[in-house]
Amino acid sequence: MTARSVGRSEVLSELPLAHTSITRPYVSATRGLARWSGMGDQSVRETVAQDGQVSSHGFIWTKTRGTSSATVEEREDMEIRFQSNTRTGHRSTCSKYFSSPLGQEGLEALGDLALKEGRKELLEGNAVTSARIGERAQEALAKGLETLSKLTELNRTTGYGQILGMLDPGIDLWAEIHGETPKNVAVEPLGRRAWHLALLCGLEDAVLSVADIEALLGLSKRGAQALLARMAKANPLLVEKVRQGRSFAYEIRWAQCYRRDGDWYVDACDRDEIRRARAAKDRVIQETSARRGTGAGYIAYLHSTANPKRAEYLATHPLPAGADGAWRALVEAGDELALYEYLVAREAEAGPVPSTPEVLVQEAKGVAPRNPLLGQPAQESLESAVVSTELSAKVAQMRQRMAAGVGR
Structure with a gap:
């Protein structure tokens, strides 16, 4: 060489x-x-x-x-x-x-x-x-x-x-x-x-x-x-x-x-x-890339000042009128780490994602889940939606049988 x-x-x-x-x-x-x-x-x-x-x-x-x-x-x-x-x-x-x-x-x-x-x-x-x-x-x-x-x-x-x-x-x-x-x-x-x-x-x-x-x-x-x-x-x-x-x-x-x-x-x-010194800088870059590879990290990056297109993103994706006050304050500050830690804390509070929808139905039991970013309960739980669908089907079947009996 x-x-x-x-x-x-x-x-x-x-x-x-x-x-x-x-x-x-x-x-x-x-x-x-x-x-x-x-x-x-x-x-x-x-x-x-x-x-x-x-x-x-x-x-x-x-x-x-x-x-x-x-x-x-x-x-x-x-x-x-x-x-x-x-x-x-x-x-x-x-x-x-x-x-x-x-x-x-x-x-x-x-x-x-x-x-x-x-x-x-x-x-x-x-x-x-x-x-x-x-x-x-x-x-x-x-x-x-x-x-x-x-x-x-x-x-x-x-x-x-x-x-x-x-x-x-x-x-x-x-x-x-x-x-x-x-x-x-x-x-x-x-x-x-x-x-x-x-x-x-x-x-x-x-x-x-x-x-x-x-x-x-x-x-x-x-x-x-x-x-x-x-x-x-x-x-x-x-x-x-x-x-x-x-x-x-x-x-x-x-x-x-x-x-x-x-x-x-x-x-x-x-x-x-x-x-x-260069290795220390590389570790920071790799940790940042790993964090932004997660759902919470990517959402935090989009809302933070580290995103060069932050203004454009917020213009096309404005915060809802009823957004949680803490989340709104963090978005205004634009600190990526603070936004990430907030979302991770909410994920930990919500618990792990169930493997099947049946788990959600059993755990909900009519209680409406809360949106972690809006701070509001959902309008309808998954179980109530399933029950409403089954009830509508049974009412339709009863009406068909009654109509058949009147005809005879």
Whole structure:
């Protein structure tokens, strides 16, 4: 996956999802994938393809992207897999356990990088050649791919597991924040471009020039310079300008700053305050959707100020003249939760809905039920209506018999 992204800035929208599907294949649903990949749920829906199709840049195969439904679980029933170009099958990651799409033999071969004729043969060498990256960038990429080939577990107690955890695109370190920064974020975010560069380097130290960064990430010169400036501002120890001959390069200390054995190690692996904040917002949205999926919740929404067409709805569905005063006051206030709680309380007071009409007939016994919203008794109970119908039929039969007797 990383080798295929060399020099392709346009694939940055699919890389986090592909990385999540490989390292955490158990993550599913639109909002779950958005949180663990550090993306927005709308961006996720725009990135993945239709059911059974491959994304535009070929990194993601969509098993299902959910259906239009009133149930939130069905709407967000999204499942994706990394689309590998090393095999014909669509799903390249196990549905239960983390494993590499190349298999153990492929990992070992990639780790060795097959030294041939005094140079390192990279996986997807055609991508490297087409990107036309320099020798210094090739060395950094080869070292990064060698490290990535050894990341086979997410165990944070091991060095390689900690590296894989640090490369999690959803942690605060790589976040793209729009608006106010969450209060408890102790690490200044470096951004998604920096995550791509760290992934290509395998979180190893590298010395790269602006031109090398341009070639590796597919950026313009101004974009590469802006990325270096942002990284230096976020962590002054991360980037240092060094002279190499008659030109300048930049020493990027990924390992020294973000690996446990580094001289300036910063524990950013478990910093996910941004993801937790987004998860809290998602829970509110899901609870609201679940509430509005009920009868009481939907009625409360229609009468509340949360409904953008509230005025239009009340104009076409005005409250009856004899509406309950408490209900009328709640509708005027427009508080959705208060309206919902009122209706739920009335439902609890009325009791569960009987399974058959006979239960209603037996329980009514001539007592007219009350309308919970109008506060008035109904004009006629169900039992009285049944009795009236039976009485009319018997009177008609008696009249027929009397008429027959008079005729004889």
